[in-house]
Amino acid sequence: MKPSMAQVLMGSASAMATQVAPHLVGNGYAIGQASMAGLIMVLAAQEAERAVDTLVRERDALKALFGEAARADVSEGLAARLHEAAHAPLASNLQITMLEAEIAPLKALLIDLHAALEEEVAPWARALEAQVWDVLKLGADARLLYLPTM
């Protein structure tokens, strides 16, 4: 896609800031809304480039974690759910909505796994819990957004 989605969004954000907002003098509400709309375009430009990559990396990390956790000393029921999730077929395409729908039940299972690990005092549980946090931090780091200097 040329120009890229990010380029188009950044160009539009620039137009809002430099060509629209300054002409709304005397209407503070409209200036604020135009500026915020421009700012959202800046954020959207960041997500446009990376959203699929973030979701795929997060999905793969969750499945790898579940595969390992399924072999740990968790309850039988949880182990079965983890094994099933780790080996479930991948979404049929990489559209963001498809990936999000694929990951939602994995995140729900992660919550159950995390809560179960917190109840377990054995060292293996602490090690797995640290891996849970690695996956959560991967997603949190990847989704950070950056504001333009104002």
Added chain:
Amino acid sequence: MLTQSEIETLRAYLARALGHEDVAIDNVARIYGGASRETYSFDAMRGDARGGFILRRDPDDSLIESERALEFAAYQSFYGRNVPVPEAIALETDPSVLGKPFFIMRRIDGASAGSPFQLNAYGAQKDHVGRQFFTILGNIASVDPYDTQLPGVVETPAPEECWRRELDHWEGVIEADSLEPQPIARAALRRLRRNPPKSPPRLSIVHGDYRNGNFMRDGKGDIVAVLDWEMAHIGDALEDLAWALDPLWALGREDLAAGLIPLHDAVQIWEAGAQQKFDPERFQWWSLFASLKGLAIWISAAKAFHDGKNQDPVLGFTGWYCTARHNKILADRLAAKLEGV
């Protein structure tokens, strides 16, 4: 925006509230900001006299589901004390008057509220603003809740229940409004429940959203009004201090308290105003809670936007930017220490 007919209704309403039928109004303009209410500025004239007023009207949806009577009572409670607030004039809870409940307060001219996301927002006035910011926050904490109108509009918890009431409330918001599973929020909720804080030495009024962006300052850098009291309640004063110190509001300077002054100075100033000692252990709980509460607010904002109830761009912004920041803040903190707060 207000229609011509609504402006006439507003004029007649204000005239009755002020006790002068010959009041006229003009310069009605919507103001940007205050995502929890539609906010309008207008002038009222009677003879040669002219005064500025603010109308705050409930929106269809907002960042925060709040009671207008509560915010009105908070303004009334602090007006004339050592916490600067605008003068509250009238509260109308009947939606038939202007379509939605509203209240009117006097406008403060010659001052403005800054953005909480603007780097170095106060420039050379940073230190001056910071010292007042924490003095006023301490002053809020020093007020006896029973010496205000708030106990009439909000529940008064037992001191040992302050934390649980707040955590239950925001857990309910996360439960109701999450569009997808929230593993970081869930982990924070479990951690907070496993490690409850000690009770506060006494109950205080908690502003609920005391932070950069929610006060007005004049050209000299003096804080002349504390705004947005819609989440005010009675509880532990450290809840407010923790919210004010959350990294999200640090204007890009997380090495400083609220991005303004050194933490040690901020705590000393707050203690002097609040007339209570800072308890670092209790504060840790409220600090973790503050980031979770923020995340809950952004989750709600995202749902309102997603469901089409309110597609104000600011809700889209907070649903993206602030959610990402608070998830990161919580994940870093909880992962660094697998036990305690």
